[in-house]
Amino acid sequence: MTEVVDQQVPTFPMQRTCPFAPPSEYRELREKSPISRALLPTGQQAWLVTRHEDVRAILTDPRLSADRTHPAFPRLIEFPQVNRNVRPSLISMDPPEHGPARRAVVGEFTVRRMRALRPRIQEIVDDHIDAMLAGPRPTDLVQALALPVPSLVICELLGVPYTDHDFFQSRSKLLLDRTTSGAARQDGVDELRSYLDDLVTAKEHEPTEDLLGRQVLKQREAGEEDHDYLVGLAFLLLIAGHETTANMISLGTLALLSNPEQLATITTDPARTPDAVEELLRYFAIADSVTSRVALADLELGETHIQAGEGVIALGNAANRDPEVFDDPDRLDVQRGAQHHVAFGFGAHQCLGQNLARVELQIVFDTLFRRVPDLRVTAALEELKFKDDAVVYGVQELPVTW
Numbered sequence: 001m002t003e004v005v006d007q008q009v010p011t012f013p014m015q016r017t018c019p020f021a022p023p024s025e026y027r028e029l030r031e032k033s034p035i036s037r038a039l040l041p042t043g044q045q046a047w048l049v050t051r052h053e054d055v056r057a058i059l060t061d062p063r064l065s066a067d068r069t070h071p072a073f074p075r076l077i078e079f080p081q082v083n084r085n086v087r088p089s090l091i092s093m094d095p096p097e098h099g100p101a102r103r104a105v106v107g108e109f110t111v112r113r114m115r116a117l118r119p120r121i122q123e124i125v126d127d128h129i130d131a132m133l134a135g136p137r138p139t140d141l142v143q144a145l146a147l148p149v150p151s152l153v154i155c156e157l158l159g160v161p162y163t164d165h166d167f168f169q170s171r172s173k174l175l176l177d178r179t180t181s182g183a184a185r186q187d188g189v190d191e192l193r194s195y196l197d198d199l200v201t202a203k204e205h206e207p208t209e210d211l212l213g214r215q216v217l218k219q220r221e222a223g224e225e226d227h228d229y230l231v232g233l234a235f236l237l238l239i240a241g242h243e244t245t246a247n248m249i250s251l252g253t254l255a256l257l258s259n260p261e262q263l264a265t266i267t268t269d270p271a272r273t274p275d276a277v278e279e280l281l282r283y284f285a286i287a288d289s290v291t292s293r294v295a296l297a298d299l300e301l302g303e304t305h306i307q308a309g310e311g312v313i314a315l316g317n318a319a320n321r322d323p324e325v326f327d328d329p330d331r332l333d334v335q336r337g338a339q340h341h342v343a344f345g346f347g348a349h350q351c352l353g354q355n356l357a358r359v360e361l362q363i364v365f366d367t368l369f370r371r372v373p374d375l376r377v378t379a380a381l382e383e384l385k386f387k388d389d390a391v392v393y394g395v396q397e398l399p400v401t402w
Helices: 025-032 052-058 098-109 111-134 141-146 148-158 162-176 182-205 211-222 227-258 260-268 270-284 354-371
Strands: 035-039 045-049 292-295 299-301 304-306 311-314 399-401
Touching (some): 111 141, 111 148, 111 354, 141 227, 141 354, 148 354, 162 227, 182 227
Parallel strands (some): 045 311
Antiparallel strands (some): 035 045
16 A cells, blocks of 8 residues: 655645636646645645545545544634534534434425425525516626525524524625634634524524424423534534525526526426536535545555544545546536536535525526526626635626626
8 A cells, every 4th residue: 555645745725717617736636646635724734535436435434534623623724612512513423423413404404395395495586586677787696696595595494583694694704714814713603603592592492483493392302402502503504504505506607607508408498407406516516625524543545545633635526527427527518417426525424405405506597597588797707706715615796687
C-alpha cells in the first residue's frame, strides 16, 4: 500500500473560474491524484476524495465519523467550540445513536408526505410569481422567488413564524460565509439558538401540529425529552431547509435560461422536469464539501493509507463530473436521467430533506417557465456575483425581466 505524500500541498477550497463548473483543479486531481492532501483555511490538512466510487465508499465506511465535535474533524471555517455535554445534532451523529434519531424524523420527509404538501407548495409558488409579475421590472429573482419559497415552506413544516424570516435568513447567511470571523459566527449561532430555544420551549408547553410539535410529543411518549436536541434539530433543518434549495432555484433558472435548448425540453414536456432537476443537482452540487469525515481507525482507500485522526473531504462536485460514471459530464443534459449523483450525499447521512427539495424545484421550474415564458436575465453572466466564499454555492442576485 502506498501513502500519497505531496511535495507541495495545494490549498482548499479552490476557486471556480466558470460559474457553471467546479474548480479546474478537480479534473486534474481526479485524473492524476484522486486521493490527495490539501491545506485548509483553518491550518488543518485533510484528504480530498474526487472519484465517484471513492466518494460513495467513504460515505458508507463506519471507520469514518461524521462527528463535527471531534478535534480532528476537517473544518473550512472558524467555528465556535461545541459543548460536548450536549447531544450532537443529527448531521454529527454516528451509529448507533444516528439511526434511531433519524428514524424519529424521517417520516416527515417521505415521498408520500411530500405528495401531500404539493398543493400548498404550488400555492406558495403561485403567490410569489403573482407578486413578481405585479411588481417592477427588472426584479431580483433571488429575493422575489428563490429565497422566499423554500423559506416559507420550511417555516410552515417546522412551525417557525415566517414573520421572523429576515432574522434567521441574515444569521444563516452570516454562518455560511467563510469570511465571517469566529466572533461574529459565535454571535450568530448564539442568537439563532436563543430564538429557537424559546420556540421549542413554547412548543413543549403547548405542542403544535408541525414537525417540532410532533417531535415534542414523540419524545414525551418515549419518556426521553431532550430540549437541547430539539433546538439543534430545528437549527439544522431551518438553515439547510432554505439555503440549499434557494440557491438551486436561482442557479437552475440561470442555467436553463443560458441553455434554451435544454429549457425547451421541459417546457414542451413537463414530464421531463424531474429528470431535469436531477441533472441540475448533479451539474451544480452546490454543497460541495459538507460531506466531510474524520478517520477513527487506519484504513486503505484504493492505494492510499489514511491514518486514524486524519480528515477526509468528499468532493461531490468532482464525483458528479466523473467521466467513468457520467458521459460527457461537463455538459448539461436534462434528459440524462442519472439519479446516482451524490448531490445529496450518500449512505446513512444522505440529505434528510431531499424529497422536499425535489418537489420544490420541480414545482418552481414548471410554474415559472409556464407562467413567464419570456423570462430573461438582464445582466451578462460575467456581471453576476456568485457565492464563491460561501459553504453553499449560489448566485447573490439574479436580475430578470419579461
